[in-house]
Amino acid sequence: EPEVTQTPSHQVTQMGQEVILRCVPISNHLYFYWYRQILGQKVEFLVSFYNNEISEKSEIFDDQFSVERPDGSNFTLKIRSTKLEDSAMYFCASSEASLNTEAFFGQGTRLTVV
């Protein structure tokens, strides 16, 4: 069964460092998303991406964040200068269509900023 894969599963980084979280969405999907969950809080939307551009982003997704689809298969989230409050589980998801189809999630990358 096709699945969304994310690497690494766990990343520890020093405050101020740049991190890149990687995702391989399901191959025929057109919409890609990043979500995150800070420990003990709700899963929060960060950004959606379609047709090689951001289609929607949340207030969390400020200039420190960027997304890229560098080739036909990968979808990356870059955090330019990490802060302690960026520590969270980051989930990538993809879907065939945007509205009433299910989004398939990866297992997540646990980012710990120290």
Place this chain on the structure above:
Amino acid sequence: ILNVEQSPQSLHVQEGDSTNFTCSFPSSNFYALHWYRWETAKSPEALFVMTLNGDEKKKGRISATLNTKEGYSYLYIKGSQPEDSATYLCAFRGYGGATNKLIFGTGTLLAVQP
């Protein structure tokens, strides 16, 4: 601010018990309501995508109902098994300004004791 609430926050039941949880969401600009099952260290797994008022969906021992006019959905598990232990998340998808993103509830953590 769009708010999605789930109750109870956690639930402990005995194997064989039937149980249900609630998701409440905005009743305006409704497009779809998603239910996910999330086991520790795994990807959230889509259970249902519900779009029509009065919709009822079933997958094995799990079923869900939807009331878009009053803004709630119930998830039922009949004859709970230990393997049903997981966090159950609902997510609201709006129409109009919030077209792509899923807005998640806090989840209901279900523990089924053998």
